[in-house]
Amino acid sequence: MNRFLASVAASFLIAGIGVSSATAVSGASSRIQPAKSKVTCNKTSACFDAVNSGTGSGLEGDDQYGGSAAGYGVVGTSLDGIGVYGAGENNGGVEGFSIDGFGVQGGSSSGNGVAGIASSGNGLYGQTASGYGVYGTASAGFPGAFISTGTDTDSALVALADSPYSFPFYAVNEVDGGYFYVDVSGDGYFSGGVYTQQSPMVEQRARDGGSTGTFTAQSTRATLEDTGTARMTDGEAAVRFDPAYARLLDFSHGYQVFLTPDGDTRGLYVAQKFEGGFMVREIERGRSSLYFDYRVVGHPYGATAQRLPHLAFRPPALPKLLRPLSKPSR
Numbered sequence: 001m002n003r004f005l006a007s008v009a010a011s012f013l014i015a016g017i018g019v020s021s022a023t024a025v026s027g028a029s030s031r032i033q034p035a036k037s038k039v040t041c042n043k044t045s046a047c048f049d050a051v052n053s054g055t056g057s058g059l060e061g062d063d064q065y066g067g068s069a070a071g072y073g074v075v076g077t078s079l080d081g082i083g084v085y086g087a088g089e090n091n092g093g094v095e096g097f098s099i100d101g102f103g104v105q106g107g108s109s110s111g112n113g114v115a116g117i118a119s120s121g122n123g124l125y126g127q128t129a130s131g132y133g134v135y136g137t138a139s140a141g142f143p144g145a146f147i148s149t150g151t152d153t154d155s156a157l158v159a160l161a162d163s164p165y166s167f168p169f170y171a172v173n174e175v176d177g178g179y180f181y182v183d184v185s186g187d188g189y190f191s192g193g194v195y196t197q198q199s200p201m202v203e204q205r206a207r208d209g210g211s212t213g214t215f216t217a218q219s220t221r222a223t224l225e226d227t228g229t230a231r232m233t234d235g236e237a238a239v240r241f242d243p244a245y246a247r248l249l250d251f252s253h254g255y256q257v258f259l260t261p262d263g264d265t266r267g268l269y270v271a272q273k274f275e276g277g278f279m280v281r282e283i284e285r286g287r288s289s290l291y292f293d294y295r296v297v298g299h300p301y302g303a304t305a306q307r308l309p310h311l312a313f314r315p316p317a318l319p320k321l322l323r324p325l326s327k328p329s330r
Contacts (some may be wrong), residue, residue, distance in 0.1 A: 130237070169182040197313065220302050220307050220308050221299075224245075226241070230280070236288050237279070238277065240277040245296075250300065250303070254273075255298035257295070265282055266282055
């Protein structure tokens with residue numbers, strides 16, 4: 001009897017172990033991923049080719065792990081060529097979409113993270129409804145570089161605004177607040193100074209419809225001028241500044257007045273100067289009545305008081321041109 005009970009107990013124990021083992025294996029199999037298969041070949045064409053004659057994708061890769069160390073849906077590597085290449089007959093060769101991250105992301109330790117090459121179309125095209133069509137950042141290099149290597153007269157950078165309300169170009173330094181922009185009329189605005197190594201030239205329109213180049217006057221210090229015509233009566237005249245002009249002057253630096261009489265006189269001189277204007281009299285207590293022209297040269301408010309300041313032009317270093325890889329043959 002004891003032998004029978006021991007035999008039955010042993011049978012139940014073995015069965016229990018079998019059930020337990022089966023359960024453990026079943027639970028583990030739901031977490032075990034199939035081994036990654038690798039296709040190895042030595043051909044001049046692709047090792048793997050997927051053709052879909054329907055409306056679906058020819059090849060799809062998904063990564064469904066949601067952790068911080070998530071993998072990639074598709075990985076392409078190459079020793080000397082291009083890791084991933086996409087071509088489209090009538091649509092995009094490569095399309096990337098993301099809800100919160102990057103639709104398409106490319107990285108490189110020394111070469112080009114993303115290269116776009118086109119024979120007649122756009123090498124890179126970016127479009128957005130409210131953000132930036134193309135956005136680039138750099139911690140030590142240049143966020144964007146546009147270099148023309150052709151022999152024609154095409155520009156390296158073209159800024160086009162297809163709207164009567166948008167500015168075609170706007171550049172700003174968010175740290176110091178400096179900015180430059182071009183408005184809808186083509187006028188350029190600088191928050192800082194404008195420096196040039198040549199004499200500025202202005203295209204001046206002529207009455208006959210032509211145009212001629214003219215040069216601007218140069219000065220040893222910052223100045224703000226105004227001209228006008230006034231009348232002297234009985235050898236004396238009071239000239240008042242235009243309030244719009246006077247509010248722009250720094251009178252602590254003084255101002256100069258140059259007089260030109262428009263008639264016969266013994267001579268004119270500036271008798272007194274005020275912040276609101278100046279007095280003019282005829283010399284030797286003359287009593288002439290005539291018109292005269294004047295030119296006032298003042299110092300702009302807020303401008304530097306330096307005279308012939310020393311300048312050393314140091315343009316920023318040019319970016320290193322990284323040649324993108326050529327398009328692979330198909």
